[in-house]
Amino acid sequence: MDDASANDRFIFLGTATSEGVPRVSCLTQPPAPRCETCLDADATAQSPNRRRNTSILIQHRYRPGEVQQSGRPYENVVVDVGKSFYTSALDIFPRVGLRYIDAVVLTHEHADATNGLDDLRDWTMNIGMAMGDGPSSIPVWGDARTLERVRTAFPYLVEPKYATGSGLVPKLTFRQLQPWQWLCPTSATGGVLNGSAPSGRATDGSPPGPCGLWLRPIPVEHGNDQPCLAFRFGNVVYMSDVSRVPPAAMKAIRGCEILVIDALKPGNRRHVSHLCEEEALELAIELRPRRVLFTGMTHQWHHQRDNARLCEWSEKHHCLHPDLPAMQVELAFDGLQVPFSL
Ligand SMILES: [Zn+2]
Ligand SMILES: [Zn+2]
Numbered sequence: 001m002d003d004a005s006a007n008d009r010f011i012f013l014g015t016a017t018s019e020g021v022p023r024v025s026c027l028t029q030p031p032a033p034r035c036e037t038c039l040d041a042d043a044t045a046q047s048p049n050r051r052r053n054t055s056i057l058i059q060h061r062y063r064p065g066e067v068q069q070s071g072r073p074y075e076n077v078v079v080d081v082g083k084s085f086y087t088s089a090l091d092i093f094p095r096v097g098l099r100y101i102d103a104v105v106l107t108h109e110h111a112d113a114t115n116g117l118d119d120l121r122d123w124t125m126n127i128g129m130a131m132g133d134g135p136s137s138i139p140v141w142g143d144a145r146t147l148e149r150v151r152t153a154f155p156y157l158v159e160p161k162y163a164t165g166s167g168l169v170p171k172l173t174f175r176q177l178q179p180w181q182w183l184c185p186t187s188a189t190g191g192v193l194n195g196s197a198p199s200g201r202a203t204d205g206s207p208p209g210p211c212g213l214w215l216r217p218i219p220v221e222h223g224n225d226q227p228c229l230a231f232r233f234g235n236v237v238y239m240s241d242v243s244r245v246p247p248a249a250m251k252a253i254r255g256c257e258i259l260v261i262d263a264l265k266p267g268n269r270r271h272v273s274h275l276c277e278e279e280a281l282e283l284a285i286e287l288r289p290r291r292v293l294f295t296g297m298t299h300q301w302h303h304q305r306d307n308a309r310l311c312e313w314s315e316k317h318h319c320l321h322p323d324l325p326a327m328q329v330e331l332a333f334d335g336l337q338v339p340f341s342l
Contacts (some may be wrong), residue, residue, distance in 0.1 A: 007061040008213075008234065011096055012336045013078070013088040015295045016051030017264065017274075018112040020084055023299055037299040048303040048333035053082030053112040054240040054296050056260070057098065058233060060213035060342070069186040069212050070135075075102045077185050077213055079231060079238060085116025092335050100127065100134045103185035105177070105215060106142035107240055108228040109149035117150065117157055121170040129171065137171040141185050143217070143229065147174055179219045179229065180252075186212055213342070218252045220245050223273025232256065234342035237289075240296055243273050245283065256289050258340055260332065263294035266301055281313075281329065290325060293332040307331045 014020075022038035033039055041049040061074045069075055078101055093099065101123045107113055120138055127134040142150065156162040156169050163169045177183050215231045221244040222228035230239035230249065235257040239245075242262045245253065253259075261283065264274035274296060275283070284292045294301075294310075310329045318326045 007063070008059060008342060009337050009339050010056045010058045010236065010238075011092065011098070011338075012295065012332045012334055013055040013057055013092055014052035014082065014084060015054060015297055015332045015334055015336075016084075017296055017298050018053065018083070018110070019298075020053065021049060021051040021297075021299045026299060035299055037302045040302075041299075046335075048331070049299075051297060051334055052084035052088045053080070053116075054262075055080040055082060055085065055088060055113075056238060057101075058213060059098075062212060066212055067187070069184075070100070070102045072100070075186050075212055076100050077103045077105060077215075079105050080107055080113040080240070081116035081119065082112040083115045084112075086119045088334065089119070095335065096337060101138055102135055104138060104140045104172075105183075105185050105231065106140065106146045106150075106229075107231070108222060108226065109142070109146040110241070113241070114146070114150055114153070117154060117172065118170060120172060121168070124171040125168065137173045139173045139175050139185060141175050141177045141183065143179060143227075144176055145227065147176055150174065177217055179217050182214050182216050184212055184214050216252065218249045220249050226273065234340050236260070236338075236340045241273070242275055243271070250287075254287060256287065258291045258293070258338065259284060259287060259289040260293045260295055262296040263301075264296055265298055266306055284327065284329065285317075288324065288327060290327060291338075292327060292329040293336075293338070294330070295332045297331065301331060303331055303333060 022041040026035035026038035027033050027042055037049045041047050056079050058077045059074055062068050081104055123134060124136060124138055128136040151158045157172055158174055160169055213233060215233045218230040218232060219227055220230050220239060220242045222241045223243050228241045230237055237253045237256040238260045240262055261280045262275045263277050263280040264271050265276045268278040269276045307330055314327060314329050
């Protein structure tokens, strides 16, 4: 934590693409594996090169006067639960003292953002319902398209009457968010798929507080005909899956101090559904946050080597533009904790 006064923090639960790092294909490469990143990720349990599907957990500590939605002095909101959510939580939750999940927010419908929903059973059955020390049903927020995909992929999660066997499935309450509208994910009561707007929202401008953590969903493009949501909360913008940021989104993002941004591959490569390093840097230069954290990274990024290179880039960039505030660009890694303020 680089800011002792911060009340709030977010923690990276994953920083990789869908395959994760290490890749099995690299570790089985004949005649012998050569990929430096995957070899390091495989050999070292806490290597920053070991990456899972992109996700963060936002932890907000209530201020005096705020309505404590969770019944604890803080609330935990997870953004995206992908295919590797279980292994992320297994590794990171005990290590950084996390137990509860008060709400989940989804950026889009892809498998690496939603396929871990089933794993939430441990939180609703063995913490919430059984122990009574957490929510017995976790609200899951997404836009209409994302919730429709979830309904198709996991009918038994949306309507428990489809559950077979013991019928024991995670107890989730699906709620539809509206792009651009500030959202307090732990506050609303009721609301189901395609339901009417619950209370606890504002339409525009700044967060209407006092309630706890407010997020603003900002629509961006994530390849052909694929929308995705970035989220603004406090002085942070989290933009994990993006290929283009439309002008209206740029306007909503401007002024953030910490920018988490998709950077699939290093260098000047291009990709149809993600930004790569050069494009991410161009965007950062335009927005000028004080801290930029890359996420959504393939094994082509080697943490130690490329982080040192970006550190040097940041220093050089500052020397070339001494009149502008310094901007630190770095690679995020699974388990990284970042203090922020609302
Ligand atoms: Zn590899
Ligand atoms: Zn995606």
